[in-house]
Amino acid sequence: MKFFLRFILILVLGFFALKFLPFWSVALVAFAVGLLLSKERKRRMFGKNPAPPFSFWAGFLAMFILWGTMAFLSDHQNASLLSNKIAQLLTQSDQPVAYGSYAMILTSALIGALLGGFGALSGNLLGEALKG
Amino acid sequence: MRWVKFFISFLITTALIWLCISPISPATFSIGRFFNPFEGFWQNASSTQEVSKETVELPGLQAPVEVVIDERQVPHLFAQNIEDLSFMQGYVTAKDRLWQMEFQVFAAGGRLTELVGRGPNDAVLKLDRQSRRQGMVMGAKNAQKEAMKNDSTRKVLQAYTKGVNAYISELSYGDLPLEYKLLNYRPEPWSTLKTALLLKYMANTLAARASDITNTNGLSTWGRETFNLLYPERLYEESPIIPEKARPRFARRNWSAWDFEAEPQPPIPPQYTPDSLLLPTNLLNQADRNIGSNNWAVSGSKSATGRPLLASDPHLGLNLPSIWYEIQLNAPEVNVYGVSLPGAPGVMIGFNDSIAWGVTNAGRDVMDFYRIQFRDHSREEYLFDGRWMKSQQKIDTFYIKGGEVFYDTIIHTHIGPVMFDRNFGEYQVPLAVRWMAHDPSNEALTFLKLNQANNYKDYTAALADYQCPAQNFVFASNSGDIAIWQQGKFVNKWPEQGRFVLDGSRPDQMWDHYIPQTHNPHILNPARGFVSSANQHPADESYPYYYNGSFEGYRNRRINELLLKDTVSVEDMKAFQQDNYSIMAQDVLPLMLNDLDSANLSTEEQQVVGELKRWEYLFDADKAAPVIFQRWWDILYKSIWEDEFKAVEVPLTWPKVTTTISLLRDSLSFRFFDNLETPTVKETRVDLINAAFKQAMRELKKEYGGMKNWQWAKYKGTQIIHLARQKAFSRYNIPIGGYRYILNATSKQHGPSWRMVVALGDKVEAYGVYPGGQSGNVGSVNFDDFIDDWAAGNYFKLLFMQNPQDAQAQKVMSIRYE
Numbered sequence: 001m002k003f004f005l006r007f008i009l010i011l012v013l014g015f016f017a018l019k020f021l022p023f024w025s026v027a028l029v030a031f032a033v034g035l036l037l038s039k040e041r042k043r044r045m046f047g048k049n050p051a052p053p054f055s056f057w058a059g060f061l062a063m064f065i066l067w068g069t070m071a072f073l074s075d076h077q078n079a080s081l082l083s084n085k086i087a088q089l090l091t092q093s094d095q096p097v098a099y100g101s102y103a104m105i106l107t108s109a110l111i112g113a114l115l116g117g118f119g120a121l122s123g124n125l126l127g128e129a130l131k132g
Numbered sequence: 133m134r135w136v137k138f139f140i141s142f143l144i145t146t147a148l149i150w151l152c153i154s155p156i157s158p159a160t161f162s163i164g165r166f167f168n169p170f171e172g173f174w175q176n177a178s179s180t181q182e183v184s185k186e187t188v189e190l191p192g193l194q195a196p197v198e199v200v201i202d203e204r205q206v207p208h209l210f211a212q213n214i215e216d217l218s219f220m221q222g223y224v225t226a227k228d229r230l231w232q233m234e235f236q237v238f239a240a241g242g243r244l245t246e247l248v249g250r251g252p253n254d255a256v257l258k259l260d261r262q263s264r265r266q267g268m269v270m271g272a273k274n275a276q277k278e279a280m281k282n283d284s285t286r287k288v289l290q291a292y293t294k295g296v297n298a299y300i301s302e303l304s305y306g307d308l309p310l311e312y313k314l315l316n317y318r319p320e321p322w323s324t325l326k327t328a329l330l331l332k333y334m335a336n337t338l339a340a341r342a343s344d345i346t347n348t349n350g351l352s353t354w355g356r357e358t359f360n361l362l363y364p365e366r367l368y369e370e371s372p373i374i375p376e377k378a379r380p381r382f383a384r385r386n387w388s389a390w391d392f393e394a395e396p397q398p399p400i401p402p403q404y405t406p407d408s409l410l411l412p413t414n415l416l417n418q419a420d421r422n423i424g425s426n427n428w429a430v431s432g433s434k435s436a437t438g439r440p441l442l443a444s445d446p447h448l449g450l451n452l453p454s455i456w457y458e459i460q461l462n463a464p465e466v467n468v469y470g471v472s473l474p475g476a477p478g479v480m481i482g483f484n485d486s487i488a489w490g491v492t493n494a495g496r497d498v499m500d501f502y503r504i505q506f507r508d509h510s511r512e513e514y515l516f517d518g519r520w521m522k523s524q525q526k527i528d529t530f531y532i533k534g535g536e537v538f539y540d541t542i543i544h545t546h547i548g549p550v551m552f553d554r555n556f557g558e559y560q561v562p563l564a565v566r567w568m569a570h571d572p573s574n575e576a577l578t579f580l581k582l583n584q585a586n587n588y589k590d591y592t593a594a595l596a597d598y599q600c601p602a603q604n605f606v607f608a609s610n611s612g613d614i615a616i617w618q619q620g621k622f623v624n625k626w627p628e629q630g631r632f633v634l635d636g637s638r639p640d641q642m643w644d645h646y647i648p649q650t651h652n653p654h655i656l657n658p659a660r661g662f663v664s665s666a667n668q669h670p671a672d673e674s675y676p677y678y679y680n681g682s683f684e685g686y687r688n689r690r691i692n693e694l695l696l697k698d699t700v701s702v703e704d705m706k707a708f709q710q711d712n713y714s715i716m717a718q719d720v721l722p723l724m725l726n727d728l729d730s731a732n733l734s735t736e737e738q739q740v741v742g743e744l745k746r747w748e749y750l751f752d753a754d755k756a757a758p759v760i761f762q763r764w765w766d767i768l769y770k771s772i773w774e775d776e777f778k779a780v781e782v783p784l785t786w787p788k789v790t791t792t793i794s795l796l797r798d799s800l801s802f803r804f805f806d807n808l809e810t811p812t813v814k815e816t817r818v819d820l821i822n823a824a825f826k827q828a829m830r831e832l833k834k835e836y837g838g839m840k841n842w843q844w845a846k847y848k849g850t851q852i853i854h855l856a857r858q859k860a861f862s863r864y865n866i867p868i869g870g871y872r873y874i875l876n877a878t879s880k881q882h883g884p885s886w887r888m889v890v891a892l893g894d895k896v897e898a899y900g901v902y903p904g905g906q907s908g909n910v911g912s913v914n915f916d917d918f919i920d921d922w923a924a925g926n927y928f929k930l931l932f933m934q935n936p937q938d939a940q941a942q943k944v945m946s947i948r949y950e
Binding site for chain 1: 135137138141142144145148149152153163164165167168169170171172173174175176177178179310314858859860861910911912913
């Protein structure tokens with residue numbers, strides 16, 4: 001439940017933030033959610049045993065799904081024309097790259113995921129550090 | 133402890149963000165931005181168009197404009213006045229081709245280093261410096277000023293600029309064309325100067341070939357007699373644009389084939405050849421001398437339809453996005469369809485309801501170099517006509533991507549900018565350049581008038597002030613006229629003026645007199661029923677003015693032969709454009725086969741010879757014979773010239789193919805046949821031909837295996853390269869035949885950049901294709917969708933609409949801008 005809350009918040013808020021802000025807003029949003037939902041604040045608010053900090057994975061998964069899905073949708077309506085060319089471009093290869101489009105979708109998803117994961121983790125750890 | 137954990141994580145996060153933000157190198161993108169699906173390259177992954185109809189608000193228009201975009205993504209613009217039409221042309225062209233427009237203009241203006249850095253070995257910086265020293269920007273400024281003086285062109289150019297800028301102002305980062313994201317920069321506002329620069333970019337491609345430097349070196353190296361043998365000005369067989377006129381049997385004493393009284397030739401200055409001058413470097417990046425084009429028109433009497441037919445296929449370097457952009461422009465004053473140049477308004481090659489026209493390059497020399505004598509090391513004064521003139525020193529700034537700045541001091545004289553000097557090209561003797569493209573002129577007006585022309589009179593009026601780059605304008609009208617006119621501004625030269633570097637201190641070597649425009653070679657409705665041009669000599673030696681340049685010797689003969697056909701149909705016109713027959717092979721192969729020592733050939737070689745003997749000189753995509761012929765010829769050609777030429781340390785041009793063939797035919801033991809690297813043997817033509825054949829066989833066997841593996845199109849490997857030279861965005865190994873000296877002039881990187889056939893009549897019908905696509909977006913299906921059809925020889929029927937609701941329109945999108 002705690003995990004799911006973080007996850008959904010980061011995904012939804014991230015989606016709206018990215019419409020207006022540059023890519024690093026991913027980390028920002030994840031950071032904010034991580035901070036606000038950190039163990040200490042939860043303890044103060046709900047008085048229960050704090051949940052294990054799945055912050056990193058919540059942020060990671062949220063952004064992986066957000067960026068991955070957006071990339072996939074773009075790729076699909078384009079019949080993978082562009083992603084294959086980008087894959088070839090980035091590897092500077094002479095021939096089109098096998099599974100190039102999947103690689104591009106995966107790369108986008110991973111970059112977003114890493115930013116989201118570490119952002120969420122940082123926010124959570126800040127929350128922890130502030131408690132004392 | 134918790135704080136430590138936090139700081140570590142925070143540090144990692146920050147590091148990641150920094151890594152994703154910073155560009156990988158100054159000229160490339162930042163990872164985070166690039167892969168972000170909301171903003172990065174995914175935004176350029178466009179979907180295939182849906183049929184739709186919508187209204188869009190576009191401030192800047194005086195009245196609504198209807199834009200119909202057909203299934204090939206060709207925009208058809210219907211405006212209510214010329215200004216809105218030009219505005220809209222700027223807007224839609226920018227929508228499809230913004231990056232290309234800007235990139236070409238940066239190249240013309242010597243600003244490529246801003247986008248891509250210095251380049252390997254400073255190659256890009258050198259090219260930029262050359263562009264500025266050649267006077268590209270100076271010429272563009274002069275042209276722009278001139279265009280602003282004329283009401284029509286001023287309005288059109290300003291409106292076009294506003295249209296482009298209206299599009300640019302709509303772009304957020306996510307909307308930017310992919311190349312901006314990749315190279316990490318943003319578009320600049322467009323300007324009328326940039327349109328002028330774009331036109332100079334074309335002038336540079338077509339009219340900046342200059343052999344002055346290599347001719348001077350050649351003369352100094354070989355001496356006059358040999359020089360004349362290596363570089364004759366006329367060809368062994370010509371078929372000029374204006375057909376020779378036979379002298380009538382009872383002609384007047386002063387009969388001339390020409391219907392005008394020529395201006396007197398300027399006096400030949402004494403001692404005009406520079407005495408044993410050797411120049412260290414040549415111009416960089418000279419346009420391939422095989423860049424040429426075909427065009428022709430057939431009169432109603434010869435045409436299967438009873439009305440004139442016109443064909444035009446310009447040959448240029450093949451790139452993506454294509455140099456051309458199809459468009460239809462309609463307003464009360466005009467209804468024209470054809471190809472436009474992204475960055476300039478109007479249609480450059482095309483047709484309207486009454487006429488059709490096309491262009492080929494004239495190939496005449498309009499760029500000369502002058503030795504400048506400075507008074508001293510300061511270069512503040514130079515000698516002219518016995519007096520010291522003041523020079524102007526201007527410092528040009530080059531911004532190199534990454535922050536560096538480079539300064540180049542360029543000296544200007546009244547002749548032109550000093551292009552080569554001790555700072556550029558390692559020249560001890562500085563050379564100033566005089567180029568026709570420097571002079572104020574208004575080329576845009578010519579095309580504006582052609583777009584609206586209705587008849588021959590309008591056509592001649594449109595051409596009257598056209599200066600540079602000189603072109604052969606072919607013309608056909610509904611009413612039955614066909615014509616051709618070699619139009620440009622040309623110097624009235626004394627013989628050989630411009631072949632060699634000239635003396636900038638002597639007034640008798642300047643450009644003082646010009647050939648009157650009406651004396652340019654032209655013809656209307658000739659008896660033979662057709663007009664044509666393929667970059668050959670404009671006229672025979674009876675033409676009363678001297679000119680020099682680089683001229684074709686084969687494609688012209690072929691088309692003039694084909695057009696002798698009694699009746700020519702539209703299908704014939706298309707077939708002629710794709711004709712793969714090589715008159716060059718026809719001229720030289722029999723001689724080569726004759727000299728072959730058949731006793732000394734292996735069985736395999738005999739088989740190949742058999743194939744060559746059966747071959748009908750067709751460079752078809754799937755044939756083996758062209759492969760062995762071409763390799764054999766290339767080795768032979770090289771073996772004649774390489775030994776002598778590479779021994780010389782200054783730049784020289786090897787003699788033309790026509791000259792080489794002529795020398796092969798005329799002599800067995802021409803001194804250049806001897807291979808200098810075998811001092812004990814004196815080779816003859818026969819030796820070279822046999823050796824070349826053997827070598828060709830060895831090489832081909834090694835590279836491809838036996839003859840059954842030889843395929844002309846695969847061997848040739850025609851490719852179309854993206855302007856930013858990215859393999860992933862380019863196309864390779866296009867299955868198409870043809871080659872140099874052939875009507876289907878498709879070589880490895882050059883070829884017919886547009887093929888158009890127009891059938892005039894009560895209702896004009898036209899067919900066209902170019903090797904590319906309307907969209908400049910690499911991620912679009914319309915980026916290169918025409919290439920396969922172009923290679924296969926297919927033409928699209930061009931959709932020439934009369935109004936936005938035209939029933940034949942297979943509409944994809946209809947947008948009303950107001």
